[in-house]
Amino acid sequence: MMATRVPGRRSTIQQYKKRWLSYPCSTTKAVQFSLDNLSHIRKDLYGDQENVSHFNSAGDSPMPRPVLEVVKNHLDLEARIGGYKAAEEVESLRSEVYGKVAELIGAKSVKEIALVESATVGWTRGFYSLAKAKLKPGSVLLTCEAEYAAQWVAMKHVCRDYGAKLVTIPSDPVLGEIDLEQLPKLLHDHNVGMVCVTHIPTNGGLVNPVEQVGQVIKSYNEKNKDSIVYIVDACQSVGQWPVSVKSIHCDMLSACGRKFLRGPRGTGFLYMKQTLAESIEPSHMDHYCAQVELDPADTSSDPTVVFRQGAGRFEFWEASIASQLGFGAAIDYAQSIGVKAIQTRVTMLADRLREGLANLPNVSVHDIGTVKCAIVSFSAEGISTLYLKTKLESKGHCLGVVPSSSTPIDSARRRLPGFILRASVHYFCLEKEIDTLVEDVENLVMIEKEKVSPV
Numbered sequence: 500m501m502a503t504r505v506p507g508r509r510s511t512i513q514q515y516k517k518r519w520l521s522y523p524c525s526t527t528k529a530v531q532f533s534l535d536n537l538s539h540i541r542k543d544l545y546g547d548q549e550n551v552s553h554f555n556s557a558g559d560s561p562m563p564r565p566v567l568e569v570v571k572n573h574l575d576l577e578a579r580i581g582g583y584k585a586a587e588e589v590e591s592l593r594s595e596v597y598g599k600v601a602e603l604i605g606a607k608s609v610k611e612i613a614l615v616e617s618a619t620v621g622w623t624r625g626f627y628s629l630a631k632a633k634l635k636p637g638s639v640l641l642t643c644e645a646e647y648a649a650q651w652v653a654m655k656h657v658c659r660d661y662g663a664k665l666v667t668i669p670s671d672p673v674l675g676e677i678d679l680e681q682l683p684k685l686l687h688d689h690n691v692g693m694v695c696v697t698h699i700p701t702n703g704g705l706v707n708p709v710e711q712v713g714q715v716i717k718s719y720n721e722k723n724k725d726s727i728v729y730i731v732d733a734c735q736s737v738g739q740w741p742v743s744v745k746s747i748h749c750d751m752l753s754a755c756g757r758k759f760l761r762g763p764r765g766t767g768f769l770y771m772k773q774t775l776a777e778s779i780e781p782s783h784m785d786h787y788c789a790q791v792e793l794d795p796a797d798t799s800s801d802p803t804v805v806f807r808q809g810a811g812r813f814e815f816w817e818a819s820i821a822s823q824l825g826f827g828a829a830i831d832y833a834q835s836i837g838v839k840a841i842q843t844r845v846t847m848l849a850d851r852l853r854e855g856l857a858n859l860p861n862v863s864v865h866d867i868g869t870v871k872c873a874i875v876s877f878s879a880e881g882i883s884t885l886y887l888k889t890k891l892e893s894k895g896h897c898l899g900v901v902p903s904s905s906t907p908i909d910s911a912r913r914r915l916p917g918f919i920l921r922a923s924v925h926y927f928c929l930e931k932e933i934d935t936l937v938e939d940v941e942n943l944v945m946i947e948k949e950k951v952s953p954v
């Protein structure tokens with residue numbers, strides 16, 4: 500095929516493709532952590548030159564330069580030749596993104612993956628479609644205490660509409676994670692149609708035992724004709740923690756691209772087992788997820804609606820191709836470092852931060868769970884969290900604040916403050932940045948306390 504020449508430019512589409520493919524992110528050569536290549540990784544971080552310490556990967560992590568380049572280059576191409584033409588040119592690269600997601604989470608096939616705009620878009624499209632098939636008057640939807648608020652709202656909504664009941668699996672009172680001993684009894688006592696849990700919540704270091712939950716549901720389903728669908732929110736885990744749909748035994752799982760995967764905003768995916776996806780209708784449809792077919796021999800007959808195969812039926816036609824390509828590049832970047840290596844490093848860094856903060860007077864660390872991840876949540880007694888965040892930002896620490904309304908059940912049960920600080924580390928963070936954050940928290944809290952009770 501002839502290369503398309505962009506009018507008035509020396510570059511051709513072919514040259515663009517060559518550049519695209521030569522980005523470092525498209526080589527999945529394993530990188531072992533050492534100070535040497537950590538400095539390479541840091542060079543891919545814009546913030547490194549601006550004296551910002553990034554502790555907000557649970558909110559939105561800075562894209563590495565190669566990911567940003569992929570997005571920018573595609574936008575550039577769109578501006579030159581038009582978005583539709585540009586999409587045609589990169590379609591084979593875009594379609595590879597499905598395989599990258601499938602590999603990342605151990606899905607069997609690309610047909611189990613839908614590319615969507617956010618974790619919530621993926622979760623709600625799958626959830627509402629499944630709820631219609633699974634919930635009826637008298638059935639129960641089980642969830643966990645740490646579930647994200649967006650999902651609570653949707654679950655309450657469908658339970659009201661279908662006459663079902665929303666029941667929370669209690670957390671272990673000491674450890675804080677889903678109480679695995681309670682689960683078999685709940686499954687036995689109720690007519691459970693769906694179980695929806697969050698792997699890693701938005702508000703702290705907890706890692707819920709989603710694999711063990713999946714094992715309990717699998718055993719139950721083996722004796723009860725696969726009556727329960729199991730849904731996992733992996734929004735905070737992909738990119739910092741190994742996530743395998745095979746080990747979790749889930750039917751559906753969702754996540755976004757902008758957090759620990761370091762992809763662009765406006766990206767995410769929905770995983771759904773192919774057989775399950777093909778057994779239900781999407782709650783919302785357009786002419787991409789389903790096609791209207793008319794019998795040419797009898798054009799006056801009723802047209803039939805034919806759905807796309809697999810999870811593709813949860814996608815709509817319009818999408819940001821630049822962002823989807825960037826999402827694929829972000830997965831390549833994470834894979835080139837290795838998710839296991841990332842998990843080891845973030846655990847070490849988060850433990851250091853947690854320990855440093857826990858030793859400070861008037862500071863409370865709120866993380867629960869036997870196993871803890873990259874998210875560290877804390878607050879200071881008698882000092883406004885939002886004020887403290889602003890003060891820490893002025894010292895170059897970029898971190899997040901989580902309102903209790905984001906995890907309503909967990910926050911109420913643990914009586915968490917209205918807002919807590921969330922410092923989420925990633926592999927590119929440095930020990931010295933963590934120590935400086937701890938020092939700055941200590942000094943700020945001391946100054947504020949002295950203002951309240953001057954000596």
Ligand SMILES: Cc1ncc(COP(=O)(O)O)c(C=O)c1O
Binds near residue numbers: 617735
């Ligand atoms: C645990 C969890 N689930 C779901 C979401 C929703 O993700 P998104 O904003 O991409 O829809 C978030 C966002 O912070 C989250 O922390």
